[in-house]
Amino acid sequence: MPTPQELARTAEQYDEEQWFEFLDELDAVSRRRQRRAEEPAPPAAAGRDTMAHWMAGSTWSPTAGSARSGTSRRARPPTRSAFSR
Secondary structure, eight states: OHHHHHHHHHTTTTOOHHHHHHHHHHHHHHHHHHHHHHOOOOOTOOOHHHHHHHTTTTOOOOOBOTTTTTTSSSSOOOOOTTTTT
């Protein structure tokens, strides 16, 4: 596998079309890596509500703000009526 410096030297020699193809591929790799990094781990010894949110794909946490919104405000847990019939 080439080093970043070797890769940069190779990319420097690309013509315009090759350069943009390279950038497209680099962007695709970056997006795949970012998706893998964002996959939340299952909560350890979580309560019912926390586990339900994790299973639904939510990033809600009783101790942290919303990861999706990027805010540092503490997220409010859902009301009990949200899960009862």
